[in-house]
Every structure is written in structure tokens, then in C-alpha cells.
Amino acid sequence: MTPLLSLRHVSKTFGSGPRAVRAVRDVSFDVSRGECLAVxxxxxxxxxxxxxxxxxxxxxSSGEIRFDxxxxxxxxTLEHRSxxxxxxxxxxxxxxxxxxxxASIRLGLDVFGIGRRSDxxxxxxxxxxxxxxxxxxxxxxxxxxxxxxxxxxxxARALACQPRLVILDEPTSALDVLVQARVxxxxxxxxxxxxxxxxxxxxxxxxxxxxxxxxxxxxxxxxVECAETGAIFENPRADYTRRLIGAVPVITxxxxxxxxxxxxxxxx
Amino acid sequence: MSAVLExxxxxxxxxxxxxxxxxxHGVSLDIRAGERVALxxxxxxxxxxxxxxVLxxxxxxxxxxxSGGLFLEGADLNRLSRRQWQGLRGTSISMIFQDxxxxxxxxxxxxxQFAEVLRRRDPGLPRGAADERAGALxxxxxxxxxxxxxxxxxxxxxxxxxxxxxxxxxxxxHPSLLIADEPGTALDVTVQAQTLKLMHDLVERSGTxxxxxxxxxxxxxxxxxxxxxxYRGRIxxxxxxxxxxxxxxxxxxxxxxxxxxxxxxxxxxxxxxxxTAFLDPMVVHEGGGA
Amino acid sequence: xxxxxxxxxxxxxxxxxxxxxxxxxxxxxxxxYIAPFPEHRGAVxxxxxxxxxxxxxxxxxxxxxxxxxxxxILYAFRISLLLGVVVLAxxxxxxxxxxxxxxxxxxxxxxxxxxxxxxxxxxPPLVLAIAMxxxxxxxLLNAMLAVTAMWWPWYARLxxxxxxxxxxxxYVLAAEVIGASTLHVTFREILPNCLPAIITKMTLxxxxxxxxxxxxxxxxxxVQPPTxxxxxxxxxxxxxxxxxxxxxxxxxxxxxxxxxxxxxIGDALREILGADQ
Numbered sequence: 001m002t003p004l005l006s007l008r009h010v011s012k013t014f015g016s017g018p019r020a021v022r023a024v025r026d027v028s029f030d031v032s033r034g035e036c037l038a039v040x041x042x043x044x045x046x047x048x049x050x051x052x053x054x055x056x057x058x059x060x061s062s063g064e065i066r067f068d069x070x071x072x073x074x075x076x077t078l079e080h081r082s083x084x085x086x087x088x089x090x091x092x093x094x095x096x097x098x099x100x101x102x103a104s105i106r107l108g109l110d111v112f113g114i115g116r117r118s119d120x121x122x123x124x125x126x127x128x129x130x131x132x133x134x135x136x137x138x139x140x141x142x143x144x145x146x147x148x149x150x151x152x153x154x155x156a157r158a159l160a161c162q163p164r165l166v167i168l169d170e171p172t173s174a175l176d177v178l179v180q181a182r183v184x185x186x187x188x189x190x191x192x193x194x195x196x197x198x199x200x201x202x203x204x205x206x207x208x209x210x211x212x213x214x215x216x217x218x219x220x221x222x223x224v225e226c227a228e229t230g231a232i233f234e235n236p237r238a239d240y241t242r243r244l245i246g247a248v249p250v251i252t253x254x255x256x257x258x259x260x261x262x263x264x265x266x267x268x
Numbered sequence: 269m270s271a272v273l274e275x276x277x278x279x280x281x282x283x284x285x286x287x288x289x290x291x292x293h294g295v296s297l298d299i300r301a302g303e304r305v306a307l308x309x310x311x312x313x314x315x316x317x318x319x320x321x322v323l324x325x326x327x328x329x330x331x332x333x334x335s336g337g338l339f340l341e342g343a344d345l346n347r348l349s350r351r352q353w354q355g356l357r358g359t360s361i362s363m364i365f366q367d368x369x370x371x372x373x374x375x376x377x378x379x380x381q382f383a384e385v386l387r388r389r390d391p392g393l394p395r396g397a398a399d400e401r402a403g404a405l406x407x408x409x410x411x412x413x414x415x416x417x418x419x420x421x422x423x424x425x426x427x428x429x430x431x432x433x434x435x436x437x438x439x440x441x442h443p444s445l446l447i448a449d450e451p452g453t454a455l456d457v458t459v460q461a462q463t464l465k466l467m468h469d470l471v472e473r474s475g476t477x478x479x480x481x482x483x484x485x486x487x488x489x490x491x492x493x494x495x496x497x498x499y500r501g502r503i504x505x506x507x508x509x510x511x512x513x514x515x516x517x518x519x520x521x522x523x524x525x526x527x528x529x530x531x532x533x534x535x536x537x538x539x540x541x542x543x544t545a546f547l548d549p550m551v552v553h554e555g556g557g558a
Numbered sequence: 559x560x561x562x563x564x565x566x567x568x569x570x571x572x573x574x575x576x577x578x579x580x581x582x583x584x585x586x587x588x589x590x591y592i593a594p595f596p597e598h599r600g601a602v603x604x605x606x607x608x609x610x611x612x613x614x615x616x617x618x619x620x621x622x623x624x625x626x627x628x629x630x631i632l633y634a635f636r637i638s639l640l641l642g643v644v645v646l647a648x649x650x651x652x653x654x655x656x657x658x659x660x661x662x663x664x665x666x667x668x669x670x671x672x673x674x675x676x677x678x679x680x681x682p683p684l685v686l687a688i689a690m691x692x693x694x695x696x697x698l699l700n701a702m703l704a705v706t707a708m709w710w711p712w713y714a715r716l717x718x719x720x721x722x723x724x725x726x727x728x729y730v731l732a733a734e735v736i737g738a739s740t741l742h743v744t745f746r747e748i749l750p751n752c753l754p755a756i757i758t759k760m761t762l763x764x765x766x767x768x769x770x771x772x773x774x775x776x777x778x779x780x781v782q783p784p785t786x787x788x789x790x791x792x793x794x795x796x797x798x799x800x801x802x803x804x805x806x807x808x809x810x811x812x813x814x815x816x817x818x819x820x821x822x823i824g825d826a827l828r829e830i831l832g833a834d835q
Contacts, residue, residue, distance in 0.1 A: 042458065043456055147311075176310040176311055176483065177310065177483065177485070177524060177527045178310065178523060178524065180527065181528075181529075181539040182539060184536040185536045185537075185538065187536075188535075188536045203457055204457075204529075206486075206529040206530060206531045207529050209529065209530070209531050209532075209533050210529045210530070210534065210536050211536055233533070244457065244458065245531070246461070247458045247460070247461035247462075248457070248486070248531055249461075249484055249485075249486025249487045249489070249490060250486050250489070250530075250531060251485050251486050251489050251513060251525060251528055251530075252513070252530065252532075254530075254532055255530055255531050255532050
């Protein structure tokens with residue numbers, strides 16, 4: 001079966017001449033249907049540039065991005081836009097403070113013509129209920145919601161567009177740990193029930209360990225290592241991956257032992 | 269041993285348009301000489317305002333009401349004038365903030381800012397002597413090309429480099445207490461791990477007492493000798509780090525730990541609900557020199 | 559909105575602003591009923607009572623042809639308010655539209671629109687208006703046009719700056735990724751976030767427009783006699799200072815009251831709406 005998303009030799013250069021910045025360099029990987037691929041890297045690794053290219057915010061400089069077996073055009077069709085959705089890091093800034101939560105969710109339904117016009121508020125309420133919020137939250141302003149609730153709304157907005165692939169850009173790193181745990185469980189459950197694929201961008205390897213099927217490690221725009229999650233945490237190949245694992249703060253002795261054995265005495 | 273910092277029954281209330289909101293409901297905390305104490309909690313728990321009160325910053329706000337005992341090395345801070353309190357900052361008490369780059373002034377060189385810091389303790393220190401002392405301090409945070417760093421502006425250095433500079437500055441005047449508010453949270457994980465280790469070694473060597481404020485349990489476990497867990501303005505559990513992490517006693521602490529994803533795997537963490545128990549009385553672990 | 563109203567009424571200074579502006583608006587609206595001599599708004603001559611100081615009959619005195627100053631000031635408020643409202647009603651949408659498009663689109667559109675704005679901003683406002691009035695007939699309508707021409711660029715600048723920073727917010731990216739049109743993103747997503755600043759500026763500007771319009775008529779370039787206007791009344795009376803002081807002092811005070819009132823409300827709104835963001 002063809003993978004849902006497939007990148008082949010994708011590069012992105014900003015600017016030109018001696019001041020050009022090569023943000024992404026010759027990157028190739030696949031995301032299968034129903035799979036969660038974690039994209040891991042620190043600042044400047046190119047992970048956000050990568051997300052923006054998949055979303056069509058800007059095109060790639062070279063290489064090819066294929067979705068469902070066909071090359072994605074630089075000007076996306078409505079179908080592509082609705083099929084690839086985004087959940088951003090900062091839940092407060094990703095919702096317009098001056099519009100109701102419902103209006104933000106409904107925008108996608110209107111643009112993509114999902115459902116009948118008279119039905120759409122009901123669809124908005126369904127989307128809210130799917131992420132564990134009461135339907136009448138649609139009348140609320142984002143300021144009246146907690147950070148975790150805002151992030152649920154952002155997830156509802158993405159789901160309402162009936163996507164097949166969701167780009168999760170650090171979806172829990174702005175949240176408190178208790179809220180993070182609930183949002184992670186919600187995302188995991190939605191992926192299974194709806195057969196979604198995720199590109200899960202994060203710098204937090206302990207999150208990756210528990211939600212991802214495969215991991216792609218990026219550094220300075222290059223793909224350092226890409227393997228099954230189990231393999232990455234049992235036998236990391238790249239020194240950089242070992243260093244990342246060595247820097248993860250842990251809370252149990254069990255984890256500490258694992259971390260020490262994996263980072264292999266490398267300085268953190 | 270005497271306490272470097274003692275906070276007794278600290279209350280904080282904010283008066284706003286919509287009435288009075290109580291932020292701290294009687295927080296008590298003590299730090300002994302050379303001890304690293306962590307105050308752990310989620311956003312809005314009151315951990316950062318506690319630090320600001322120790323620095324005397326919140327008391328200046330017209331809409332904040334602060335009450336409770338504050339003692340630095342036995343001296344009653346509440347008896348100090350605003351000026352005397354200000355004089356403590358940067359000398360007896362110093363602070364490290366979340367984002368090192370934004371806590372340095374972008375229009376002055378590192379050298380100029382370092383001289384400013386040193387002159388807090390040593391007014392009239394000539395620039396040449398200041399640069400010499402700054403160079404030695406930078407070497408202690410493993411910055412070896414200190415001449416270049418002193419001539420640079422903060423934006424010309426990496427976040428990790430700025431963090432080292434900030435740590436060196438904070439320890440420059442041999443403070444008796446260092447307050448670190450979520451240090452390095454704005455940095456990359458590998459850099460954060462390095463600078464935390466560096467800070468740990470430095471304060472251990474100099475015997476500086478540290479109030480370490482964080483939301484990250486893993487970081488706290490690696491850095492602190494003792495832990496205070498704060499929830500909605502109340503300390504819910506306190507004790508030596510090892511005791512708390514081995515056997516968390518309070519429902520809230522247990523929920524926090526259950527919510528942290530493990531690198532050993534096991535799927536998305538399952539937070540045990542039961543928030544009503546979060547308001548249970550404080551759990552105290554003895555030991556750790558108490 | 560409700561909270562805004564409550565805070566506005568609780569602060570004594572902003573309360574004073576509300577009272578002053580309400581007084582000006584009510585006296586302008588009900589001038590026909592309040593004015594002791596409604597007919598004095600036009601070309602009336604009363605040689606019995608000309609150039610008199612304040613008396614029981616004429617509380618603010620009479621002008622050189624015997625018209626009641628108090629009545630004329632009430633009618634002059636009408637002209638001032640009308641001018642302010644019309645100028646802002648035209649200048650604000652133009653400036654907002656230019657600022658939104660320039661700020662959101664960037665590139666060539668930004669360059670063209672903002673350089674045009676800079677051209678207008680580089681000419682001292684009163685000079686621009688005087689130049690325009692020199693070419694055009696000095697009528698109320700042309701005075702409005704002249705003031706509008708110098709006013710919209712300030713709104714373009716304001717909205718442009720806000721749009722530039724809002725463009726970086728996540729909600730704009732979210733709407734773009736969904737594929738919302740430029741019109742939707744600018745007017746439905748970004749514009750509501752500019753409104754607090756725009757409304758605050760409009761309130762402050764009501765006072766300034768009244769001053770500029772008065773300055774124009776002070777120079778004889780605005781509203782023409784016999785229509786009562788605060789600026790021309792001050793100008794006319796200035797020639798007879800200090801003997802006939804009431805001719806300048808009362809119209810001058812009237813300008814002060816209106817401008818001061820709008821400024822107080824504007825300052826209060828800036829604080830309230832600014833804190834909301």
C-alpha cells in the first residue's frame with residue numbers, strides 16, 4: 001500500500017546567495033495510514049519549516065511531497081487543505097480572542113462546504129463533544145477557557161475539517177503536566193477511533209516514547225535517524241540521538257538506569 | 269544549622285476589579301545553608317509569586333496585600349525599608365530567570381553588564397578590574413574565550429552561552445541565596461541539561477543556598493536536596509527529594525507523578541483523577557537534616 | 559462591553575468626561591429648545607443689545623450685531639460635532655482598509671500603500687488643510703474634505719502596526735491553513751483585534767478634529783458666516799480683546815469643554831480596552 005504522506009529529497013532554502021539559509025536539507029520519509037510519526041529536534045532543526053511545507057504555507061525549494069500517492073501541488077486544492085490539518089503549540093494564540101470558539105471551528109466547515117448550512121452548528125457541537133467539551137462551549141470566548149480547554153478546541157477545529165493527516169506542532173509543551181497527560185490520551189484515542197495519521201512535532205522524548213510508532217530525529221535541517229520508536233529507545237544509532245536521550249529529565253530509578261545505559265557515558 | 273531563608277505563614281491577596289483573590293494561603297518554607305530546595309507546582313500555583321515576595325518586588329504593587337514572616341539569615345526582611353531591600357538584590361539575594369537572553373539588556377555588552385553587577389557589591393570598581401574578575405567568573409562556567417564574550421552583545425551569543433553568563437553573574441557577588449525561576453525552560457533540552465549540571469556543581473562548590481522554582485519534576489529530582497510541592501497557594505507535601513520521589517504521600521503529588529510520561533514507555537500516562545483529595549492536609553517527610 | 563461601561567462610570571475623571579461630552583451632545587441636539595434665541599443662529603441684527611457683557615437676558619453676552627452668544631454656541635456645537643463625526647466616519651474606514659491590506663499582504667502592496675501614507679504624513683496637517691482650502695471654496699463640506707484628507711493616514715499607520723503584529727499570531731496561521739480568503743482573514747479575524755485601538759483613537763480624535771476645524775475657521779478657511787462656528791467666533795472676538803472679553807472667552811471655553819471631555823473618555827478607553835488585550 002502506498003504511504004499516506006511521502007517526502008522525497010525535500011529541501012528548503014530561504015534567501016539566496018551567501019546569506020541563504022538551508023532550513024531543510026534533502027529529507028525523505030513516509031507516514032503510513034494510521035501511523036504516528038514523531039519529528040524530534042531542537043530549535044533550528046527545521047521541524048517547523050517541514051510542517052509548513054506539508055501544510056502548503058510555502059512550497060519546497062526542491063524534492064517532492066506526495067499525499068495519498070499523488071504529488072501535492074504548491075497551490076493546494078480544497079480537498080488537500082481539509083485532509084491535512086494543524087494543531088499549534090500555543091493554544092491561546094491559535095484561537096482568535098475576539099471570536100467565539102464556535103465561530104473558529106465553523107470556519108473550516110464553511111470553507112470546505114462540509115455538511116448542510118443549517119446543520120453546521122450541530123457539527124460544531126459534535127466536534128466539541130468529541131474532544132470532551134460540552135457543546136454549548138461554542139458560544140464562549142477563548143479567554144473564558146483554560147489552556148487545556150483551548151487546546152481541546154484547537155483539536156476540535158482540526159477534526160471538524162475531516163482530516164486524514166494532522167500535524168501536531170508541540171501540542172502539549174505549553175500545558176501543565178496533568179493537562180498534558182489528558183490531552184495526550186485524547187489525541188491517542190482519536191487517532192485510533194478515526195484512523196488518523198499524525199506528524200507529532202516535539203522536543204520531548206518522553207512524550208515521543210509513549211505516543212509515537214516511529215521517530216524521525218532532526219538536526220540543523222537534516223534527518224539524523226529515523227526508526228521504530230522501540231528501536232530508537234533500545235538501540236539509538238546516532239550520537240545525537242543518544243545525547244537527546246541523555247538530556248531527558250526522569251523521575252524514577254528505572255528510567256535513570258535506562259537513560260544511563262542508552263546515553264552510553266556521552267556527556268549530556 | 270541556621271536557616272538562610274525562612275518563610276513563615278505567607279499570605280498573598282490581589283485586589284482587582286472583580287474583588288479580592290487569594291493567591292497564597294499560608295506558605296511556610298525554609299532553606300538551610302548550602303541547601304538546594306525546590307518549589308514545584310503547576311502554572312498559577314503561586315510558586316513564582318513566592319520568589320517575587322522574597323525579592324520584595326510584589327510588596328511594591330498597590331493592589332497586592334502580603335503578610336507573613338520573611339527572614340534572610342535571621343534578619344527580618346519585613347523591617348527593611350524599600351531601599352535596603354533593593355540593596356539586597358544582586359548582592360545577598362540574586363535571581364536567574366526563565367529566558368537568559370531576555371534577562372540581559374540588549375544594548376549593553378556583557379562586559380558592561382558584568383561590571384554593573386560587580387559594582388553592586390564593590391562601588392567604584394574600575395572597568396579593568398571588573399573585566400578581570402568577570403573573566404575568572406566566566407572561566408568557572410566553562411567559558412574560555414571570555415575576552416570575546418565580554419565584548420559581545422547578548423544577541424550575538426547563543427542561548428546556552430547567555431545562560432552561562434547569567435549564572436556567572438548571579439553568583440558573582442557571593443549571594444547567600446540564589447533564586448532560580450524555571451531556569452533554562454526557554455532553552456533546548458540538551459543545553460538545559462548542561463547548564464543545570466553546571467549550576468548544580470557551582471552552587472555545591474560555593475555552598476550557595478538555592479530556591480529552585482520549577483514545574484518539571486524530572487529536573488527537580490536531579491537538582492534539589494529537598495522539595496516543597498505547592499498546589500493552589502498551599503504547600504501540600506514537603507521532604508527530602510529521594511523520599512518524595514520514592515513514596516509520594518499526597519494525592520496531588522501522586523497525580524503529578526502519574527502524569528509524567530516515562531522514557532521506559534507504557535503508553536500515554538493516565539492521570540488519576542480525584543481532585544477533591546488535592547486539598548488534603550500537608551504530608552511531611554522527615555529527614556534531610558530537618 | 560458591560561464591564562467597560564461600569565469601569566468608565568466608576569472612575570471620577572472618566573465620569574467627568576462622560577458628563578462633559580453628554581452635555582455637549584445634548585445641547586447640540588436640543589439647541590432648538592434650550593437656546594433662548596434660536597433665530598440668532600442666522601443673520602439677525604439687534605442694535606439695541608449689541609456687544610453687551612453677560613446679563614440676565616444674555617448669560618454669555620451678545621456679539622457685535624447683538625446676537626445671543628449662548629444660543630450661537632449651542633448651535634456651533636452642532637457644526638463641530640457634525641464635522642467630527644463625518645470626518646472620522648470617512649477617515650477611519652479608509653485608513654483601516656489601507657492599514658489592514660498593507661499590513662497583511664506585505665510586499666509590493668505594503669510598499670505602495672505605506673509610502674502613499676508617508677507622503678500625507680510628511681506634510682504638516684494644518685498646512686495640508688490650508689493648501690486644500692486655498693484651492694477649494696471655503697465651505698463646510700470642503701472643510702470636512704480637507705480635514706479627512708489629513709486624518710486617514712494616522713489610522714492607516716495605527717492599523718498597519720497592529721496588523722503586522724497580529725499577523726504573527728497563531729489564529730491567523732490557523733485560518734490560512736484552513737484556506738480562508740484574504741478578505742476573511744483581514745476583516746473577520748484581524749480587524750476585530752484592531753477595534754479597541756481604533757475606537758480609543760476615534761474618541762481622542764473627536765477633540766482634535768474639533769480643534770483643527772476651529773483653527774481652519776479661525777483663519778477664515780472653514781465654515782462661513784452667518785453659520786455659527788466656535789473657531790470663527792474666537793477669531794472675530796479676538797480683535798476686541800480685552801474690552802469685549804466675552805466674545806472670545808465663552809466660545810474658547812466651549813471648545814475646551816468639548817475637547818477635554820472627549821480626551822478624558824479616550825484616555826479611559828485606552829486603559830480599559832488596552833488592558834483587555
